[in-house]
Structures are given as C-alpha cells and as structure tokens.
Amino acid sequence: MHIFLTGATGYIGSAVLDAMIKGGHRVTAIARDPEKAEKLLAKGATPVIADLGLAKMYVPLLKATDAVVHTAYESSPCGVQVDQLAIETMLAAQREATAADGKSRAFLYTSGVWVLGRTVRAADEDSPLDPPAHVAWRPAHEDLVLAAASTGLRPAVIRPGVVYGGGRGIVSDLIKDALNGIVRVVGPGKNRWPCVYDHDLADLYVRILEAPLAAGIFHATDEADERVSEIVEAIAGQVPQRPDIRNMPMAEARKKLGTYAEALALDQKVRSPKARALGWAPSLPGVANSVARLVEEYRNAQREKNE
Numbered sequence: 668m669h670i671f672l673t674g675a676t677g678y679i680g681s682a683v684l685d686a687m688i689k690g691g692h693r694v695t696a697i698a699r700d701p702e703k704a705e706k707l708l709a710k711g712a713t714p715v716i717a718d719l720g721l722a723k724m725y726v727p728l729l730k731a732t733d734a735v736v737h738t739a740y741e742s743s744p745c746g747v748q749v750d751q752l753a754i755e756t757m758l759a760a761q762r763e764a765t766a767a768d769g770k771s772r773a774f775l776y777t778s779g780v781w782v783l784g785r786t787v788r789a790a791d792e793d794s795p796l797d798p799p800a801h802v803a804w805r806p807a808h809e810d811l812v813l814a815a816a817s818t819g820l821r822p823a824v825i826r827p828g829v830v831y832g833g834g835r836g837i838v839s840d841l842i843k844d845a846l847n848g849i850v851r852v853v854g855p856g857k858n859r860w861p862c863v864y865d866h867d868l869a870d871l872y873v874r875i876l877e878a879p880l881a882a883g884i885f886h887a888t889d890e891a892d893e894r895v896s897e898i899v900e901a902i903a904g905q906v907p908q909r910p911d912i913r914n915m916p917m918a919e920a921r922k923k924l925g926t927y928a929e930a931l932a933l934d935q936k937v938r939s940p941k942a943r944a945l946g947w948a949p950s951l952p953g954v955a956n957s958v959a960r961l962v963e964e965y966r967n968a969q970r971e972k973n974e
C-alpha cells in the first residue's frame with residue numbers, strides 16, 4: 668500500500684513508520700524540519716516538508732495514496748483546531764480522490780483511552796465515553812472520522828493506552844526521573860493505567876491497514892491492569908540507586924499540571940477485543956514485568972540521541 672503518514676517523527680508515528688516499512692509498504696511522510704526529514708528518508712520513507720496547519724502543502728499528495736495514517740498532534744493552544752482542520756481537509760481530499768477513481772481509501776486516526784474516563788468495569792470499544800477536561804474535545808474528532816464511513820471511506824479510530832518502550836513518552840519519563848533520583852506520582856498511585864508497548868501498537872496500525880474490512884474503533888492495550896504504584900516500584904527497583912518516590916496531592920498536581928493531572932489520575936481497565944479479533948496480541952506483558960528491557964531501551968535511545 669502507499670500510505671500518507673503524519674507525525675512520523677513523533678513517538679507513535681516513528682514506531683508506526685518502522686512497522687509500515689518492515690511490512691513492505693510505501694510511505695510518504697510529512698516533517699516540519701529538514702533534518703528530521705533526512706532521518707525519515709534514511710528509514711525508507713519519502714519525506715515532504717509540510718506543516719499540518721497548512722493543508723495546501725500536503726493535501727495534493729493524498730490523491731496518489733491508499734490510506735492516511737494520522738498520528739501528528741500539535742501541542743500548542745491551537746492544537747485542537749489544527750487537528751480538526753487537518754482531519755476535515757484530509758478526509759475531503761480522500762473523498763474527492765475516491766469519487767474520481769472509485770478506489771476506497773482508509774483513514775486511521777490516533778485517539779486515546781482517556782476518552783473513556785474512569786472505567787468502573789473493564790471497558791471495550793462499545794463502552795460509553797466520559798472524557799476528562801484534558802481530552803473533552805477528542806470524541807468530536809473521533810466522530811468526524813467515523814462519519815466518513817458513509818462517504819465510501821474506511822475510517823478507523825485507534826485508542827492507545829499509555830505507550831511504553833524506547834526513549835519517549837510517560838513511562839520513559841518515569842525511567843528518566845528514577846535515574847535522576849526522584850519520581851513524582853500524581854495522587855496516591857493506586858489507579859490503573861492501561862498501557863501498550865510501542866512496537867505492539869505499531870503492529871496494530873499495520874494490521875488495520877492490511878485488513879480490507881477493518882473499520883471503527885480499536886483499543887490498543889496490553890490488558891495488564893497495572894497500578895501506577897506497581898509501575899513506579901518496578902522502575903525504582905531496576906535503576907542503580909533507589910529514587911525517592913513522592914506522591915503529589917491532587918490539589919498540587921492540578922496546580923502544576925492543569926487538566927493533565929486528572930488524566931494521569933484516571934483509574935482505567937481497558938480491553939482490546941477488536942484488535943485481538945484481527946489476530947493482534949501484545950508481545951510484552953505490561954511495564955512492571957518488562958522493566959529490565961524498558962530501562963535498557965531507554966538507555967539505548969539516549970545513547971542514539973547523543974551520537
């Protein structure tokens with residue numbers, strides 16, 4: 668397949684790019700920075716310098732592709748607006764191309780499990796949503812994507828758990844903090860985080876792309892139901908010197924982190940039956956049980972960055 672990828676330089680997008688290239692797919696990927704574009708080229712993608720917010724820089728490219736995989740997200744006060752406009756513009760371009768050549772096209776959107784809010788029972792893809800303020804905007808973007816099914820496209824919304832592996836993301840930040848001697852936990856840490864290994868998540872994107880009928884919502888979680896305290900304890904036990912672990916009271920966390928604090932404090936159990944129905948199975952059994960490997964991956968990523 669020929670795939671148009673946004674966010675290829677990011678945490679999720681770079682893992683997805685690797686999996687697509689490994690799967691023998693052709694990838695056109697946008698990058699904002701020429702140096703990062705060079706790295707995409709070295710990985711086997713065709714880079715295009717473009718900004719998500721400037722659709723005319725990249726929308727003409729969509730006609731020649733079979734699928735769009737959207738993993739980019741601009742972390743700025745305009746992020747939500749930029750995301751909405753990018754989704755609308757890319758879907759419109761795909762619709763136009765499909766109307767012209769009759770070929771159906773896939774659109775994969777990256778959401779997240781936080782839209783589910785606190786889950787009393789284990790949630791699946793049909794569970795009701797209750798997003799905390801931090802991601803209150805996200806269900807509308809999911810709906811925008813899913814509605815494209817009625818226009819001849821094949822839309823899929825992927826909701827990853829907290830991604831782990833390599834040198835980026837929330838779990839890597841905990842590893843970095845532990846190596847630096849102090850780990851801060853939002854609240855008591857008794858809440859469960861649904862998590863997913865970056866390579867496993869990337870494998871799911873490729874499976875969805877390659878399954879002609881795969882559409883709708885897909886959760887991506889390893890189903891280990893780990894409490895934050897277990898994750899942090901495992902990391903603390905793996906670094907050379909045990910770090911201080913400090914539980915930040917919620918009021919302080921809200922002051923420091925804003926709405927992000929509520930998201931980090933969510934207690935969630937999330938299942939991924941639709942992904943499993945595609946033959947997907949997580950290769951790692953959660954963070955705590957893989958911690959030696961994850962600390963090693965973090966160190967390798969730091970070494971590569973400094974080379």
Ligand SMILES: NC(=O)c1ccc[n+]([C@@H]2O[C@H](COP(=O)([O-])OP(=O)(O)OC[C@H]3O[C@@H](n4cnc5c(N)ncnc54)[C@H](OP(=O)(O)O)[C@@H]3O)[C@@H](O)[C@H]2O)c1
Nearest residue numbers: 674676677678679699718719739740741778779827829830
């Ligand atoms: N990481 C997780 O644990 C996790 C879990 C669930 C859901 N998600 C969601 O998944 C999405 C991606 O997350 P991530 O962790 O991969 O984020 P990330 O590492 O920050 O990557 C963001 C990507 O978007 C690109 N980007 C940002 N603004 C852009 C713009 N204006 N034009 C073009 N590209 C732009 C970045 O490019 P540059 O390299 O140029 O900055 C980068 O490639 C987000 O919506 C996030 O909420 C993440």
